[in-house]
Amino acid sequence: MTVFSDLVAGYGRFREHGWAEERERWAHLAEGQSPKVMVIACSDSRTDPATVFDTSPGEIFVVRNVANLVPPFEIGGGRHGVSAALEFAVTQLKVEEVVVMGHGMCGGVHASLTKRFAEADPGEGGFIARWINLLDEARDRVTTEHGHGEDAVRALELETVRVSLANLRTFPFVQDAEAVGQLTLHGAWFSIREGVLWVMDEKGEFSPAS
Template structure:
């Protein structure tokens, strides 16, 4: 099990090796960032997008949350971490692509399908329940079609990507950039078990990446 002291030891290795070997890169990054891609991924510890996509620091702007979800545009109530990051990426960094990446064995999807936290208070699962209720409509449709078995789990994992992309288009600055050809929205799903990335096409269909 990794604990904080292990992380500090890892930092020491990074300082001696990774940072030292790419000191010029870090010096450039200290002047600012200009990533071309934003990735919205799950917080799951097994699906680090920098590792999956084999990127270096400064190459992707990343937001991670439970079940890689994007809420629809709204101005009232609560905090808007995903919305703020999206706004910064699209309007300030001028990213050219936003990628939503789901993954296999997603705990958020499992919680949605099982209604595990449906009656929980905040601090006991209530925050999770309120977040994943973004999937309620999709979940109900999938359960009606597939039940609640493995097929339903996989279907809802893919649907998290489609739901998030649909919600991205509720933000006017995203729609405007996309319409102007300045922004492309993309979807992907990563299989932890197989180590395979599936990419979504314009019709919403997923296929393994070449």
């Protein structure tokens, strides 16, 4: 099991090899960042976008949260971490593409399907419940069609991507950038068990990446 001391030891290896051997690259990155792609992914420890997409530091701007969800555009309420990161990526970094990547065996999807934290207070699952209620409508559609078995799990994992993409398009600055061809949105789903990335087409259907 990795603990903090293991992380510090890993830093030592990075400092000796990754940083030292690519000193010119890190000097360039010290001047600023200019990624072309933003990835919105799940916090799950098994689905690091940098690993799945085999990228180097500076290449992708990443936001990770429970079930790779994007809330709809709204001004009031509490803090808006995902919205702030999205705004920064689109309006300041001028990323050209945003990718929402879901994955198999997602704990957030399981929590939504089982309604495990539905009545919980903050600190006992309440924050989780209030976040994944973004999936309530999709969950109800999925369970009506598929019940609560494995087909429903897979279907709702794909729905997390579709829901987030739909919510992305409620942000005015996303709408504006997409309308003039400055921004393209993509959906993807990663199978942890098989190590296969599925990509969503324009019709909202998924198929393995070639």
